[in-house]
Amino acid sequence: DAKTTQPPSMDCAEGRAANLPCNHSTISGNEYVYWYRQIHSQGPQYIIHGLKNNETNEMASLIITEDRKSSTLILPHATLRDTAVYYCIVRVQIQGAQKLVFGQGTRLTINP
């Protein structure tokens, strides 16, 4: 089972910042938080990941709370092409093997 909870859907106006929340209250100290998105039926696309510190790359910023129980993905200037399902994932370790377990994600719709 996924270790994260996300709102099922969100809307954002084009050009505005999109802030996608994620709760991961059972995260362990050495587990990373990953964000992926899936546009239509394409393969999931990596966005960003982090452990403790806030992270930023050319696509987005990731803000992780100090207690690491939640995080927010920020798309600073959303465009119509950012419409997608966004997945927040904590890597799961079972019997020594680690894997990404996808939840239902947040369906983000960018409106013109």
Next chain:
Amino acid sequence: NAGVMQNPRHLVRRRGQEARLRCSPMKGHSHVYWYRQLPEEGLKFMVYLQKENIIDESGMPKERFSAEFPKEGPSILRIQQVVRGDSAAYFCASSPAGQAYGYTFGSGTRLTVV
């Protein structure tokens, strides 16, 4: 620098036939993962492989499905005696060793069973 290559992109099989899906990981990636996505659903983990080893197959159906990642060549997901319920998108991902790295996904193979 090619990404994860999956082929074929689309595969049509009649009920009872076999389906073979191929995945070539990114150069330097030694870990391969297969996921299945049914229509209008999320991605479900199937199997995690390293070269010549199955590490975790907890998501694989008990019958008809098998996977391998040989020393040479691509990873293969094999579905024997396909049924209509096997119709789905099958995605492969690869990663280097280590938790600090995310996965890179391929474009998927869309399997349609008729």
